[in-house]
Amino acid sequence: MGDFDRVKRQQQYLQAMFGKLFSSDTFSSPTRLDGALRAVTDAVAVDDRLSNADMVQLDYSLRGVTPENIDFFTAPVLGTGRVGAASVVYLDDTAAERRWTYLRSDSLGQNATAFADDDLPEVPRKVAQRAASRLVVTEAGVLGGAIKLAALGDSITAGQNFNQAQNDYWASVPILSALLSEGRIQYRWNAGKPGDTSAQVLARVGEVTGLNPKPDVCVVTCGTNDGTAAPAMTNIPLIVAALRAAGIEPVLTTIPPSNDSNAQIQTKIRTLNGWLPRYASLNRLRLVNFYDILVNPATGGYKAGWFADVTHPNKVGMKAMAQALVDTLAPAAGPRPTRAWTPSDNVDTTNLITNGLMLNGTAVPTGWTSSAGTGFVESVVTDAAFRGGKAYECTRTATDTHVLEQSIGTSMFSAGDRLSLSFKMTTVGVEAQGSKVEVMAKFVGATNPENLAWLRVNTDITAGVFYVEQVVPASTTGVLQVQIRSDQGTAPNYSFRVGEFGIRNLTRLGIAT
Numbered sequence: 420m421g422d423f424d425r426v427k428r429q430q431q432y433l434q435a436m437f438g439k440l441f442s443s444d445t446f447s448s449p450t451r452l453d454g455a456l457r458a459v460t461d462a463v464a465v466d467d468r469l470s471n472a473d474m475v476q477l478d479y480s481l482r483g484v485t486p487e488n489i490d491f492f493t494a495p496v497l498g499t500g501r502v503g504a505a506s507v508v509y510l511d512d513t514a515a516e517r518r519w520t521y522l523r524s525d526s527l528g529q530n531a532t533a534f535a536d537d538d539l540p541e542v543p544r545k546v547a548q549r550a551a552s553r554l555v556v557t558e559a560g561v562l563g564g565a566i567k568l569a570a571l572g573d574s575i576t577a578g579q580n581f582n583q584a585q586n587d588y589w590a591s592v593p594i595l596s597a598l599l600s601e602g603r604i605q606y607r608w609n610a611g612k613p614g615d616t617s618a619q620v621l622a623r624v625g626e627v628t629g630l631n632p633k634p635d636v637c638v639v640t641c642g643t644n645d646g647t648a649a650p651a652m653t654n655i656p657l658i659v660a661a662l663r664a665a666g667i668e669p670v671l672t673t674i675p676p677s678n679d680s681n682a683q684i685q686t687k688i689r690t691l692n693g694w695l696p697r698y699a700s701l702n703r704l705r706l707v708n709f710y711d712i713l714v715n716p717a718t719g720g721y722k723a724g725w726f727a728d729v730t731h732p733n734k735v736g737m738k739a740m741a742q743a744l745v746d747t748l749a750p751a752a753g754p755r756p757t758r759a760w761t762p763s764d765n766v767d768t769t770n771l772i773t774n775g776l777m778l779n780g781t782a783v784p785t786g787w788t789s790s791a792g793t794g795f796v797e798s799v800v801t802d803a804a805f806r807g808g809k810a811y812e813c814t815r816t817a818t819d820t821h822v823l824e825q826s827i828g829t830s831m832f833s834a835g836d837r838l839s840l841s842f843k844m845t846t847v848g849v850e851a852q853g854s855k856v857e858v859m860a861k862f863v864g865a866t867n868p869e870n871l872a873w874l875r876v877n878t879d880i881t882a883g884v885f886y887v888e889q890v891v892p893a894s895t896t897g898v899l900q901v902q903i904r905s906d907q908g909t910a911p912n913y914s915f916r917v918g919e920f921g922i923r924n925l926t927r928l929g930i931a932t
Contacts, residue, residue: 576611848913
């Protein structure tokens with residue numbers, strides 16, 4: 420029957436038991452009360468500090484209560500998942516803390532309407548479809564094992580050298596969170612725009628609500644470019660309302676610290692970051708405290724080595740922010756999915772990439788071509804962390820550029836088709852060396868190209884899984900060119916591994932929406 424049905428049955432049993440006790444005047448008769456307590460304590464374990472005398476006194480105080488005065492509540496939940504072989508229920512910590520506050524002050528009953536949307540789901544193993552949380556949870560996790568993530572904000576969201584029009588992604592919090600989550604978070608879109616005020620972010624909320632397919636959550640970070648905290652305190656609730664109306668769960672963040680000593684800037688940061696947790700709690704919203712992660716407690720500015728300038732975090736800071744986002748969202752998806760969005764085998768005919776698991780070949784994987792010169796060592800290596808137990812490894816030993824590539828013919832796709840790209844990657848040393856590894860899938864001939872992907876990884880990632888979708892531009896005239904590229908940096912010594920590479924035509928498979 421499931422965990423949720425079991426809770427309901429237990430509540431029905433307790434309701435019936437209370438009804439029987441009240442109908443027989445048990446609470447008003449010391450003799451009947453003593454007999455009932457002896458029967459209950461013979462079968463039920465209670466706190467070892469709660470004596471029979473304490474229970475008699477407590478129960479006798481209920482003598483004026485009737486069944487109509489009793490309300491049943493259940494701890495608010497996000498849904499279910501699995502930890503190993505066990506089925507577990509995930510607690511909604513934000514909503515729960517509000518409930519416990521009312522319980523401590525003996526005011527839960529009069530505030531019952533505040534939790535009207537927290538009724539347990541009618542269908543076992545699915546989370547309630549309430550306005551505050553639209554995540555659909557199954558035994559395998561959220562939406563088959565991944566939360567579709569979008570982000571909305573300013574340059575803090577956009578990251579380094581972000582070019583939205585071309586899907587040109589450098590290090591950014593939404594990108595890194597997808598990579599760090601090992602498949603539990605699926606990147607959908609980054610609507611970060613440098614320089615935007617909270618009013619301009621609000622004006623662009625349609626960039627997220629108009630996405631198809633829609634994301635499950637949208638991370639909102641704005642206010643850094645406002646003169647004071649007041650505009651963001653007005654505009655953020657409007658952004659939240661627009662996202663909720665579209666069935667997207669808003670996830671708020673505090674804004675980062677600043678190394679600027681300007682008193683107005685520091686007051687704005689502290690005022691807004693003081694308001695955000697309270698607003699999030701009252702409105703049952705998740706909040707990720709970027710400020711706490713990035714701040715140097717002694718100075719109120721950034722931690723040493725975590726900032727790019729007075730306002731922005733560097734890639735080390737963004738990686739820490741992304742990990743905090745993963746820690747907040749990934750539990751709702753359950754454990755790391757056993758089948759992520761990457762291909763499961765090397766003979767999958769829906770995968771447009773040849774030898775996507777890198778199982779065949781020695782130095783260069785079969786089906787791929789390499790431009791590696793003398794400054795690179797490349798090989799197909801054994802790595803149990805990758806599906807199939809193999810990965811392509813490239814170690815860079817000189818200041819040069821290397822490309823591993825494969826082309827997909829035009830017979831595999833048409834303009835307007837929705838394609839997906841997925842891969843798994845590990846990088847070592849790029850963070851320290853100021854280098855980057857690029858994964859690019861470019862539609863040849865397209866004007867103002869919307870690339871399937873142009874991902875630039877310039878921080879160290881362990882077994883990061885990435886997935887993205889894009890529509891083939893109408894102006895495409897040639898092949899889809901797929902490249903894995905290591906680029907120049909301040910020093911040559913770094914390496915990366917990649918595997919589980921897949922490209923699928925979702926339109927032709929009939930699963931584009």
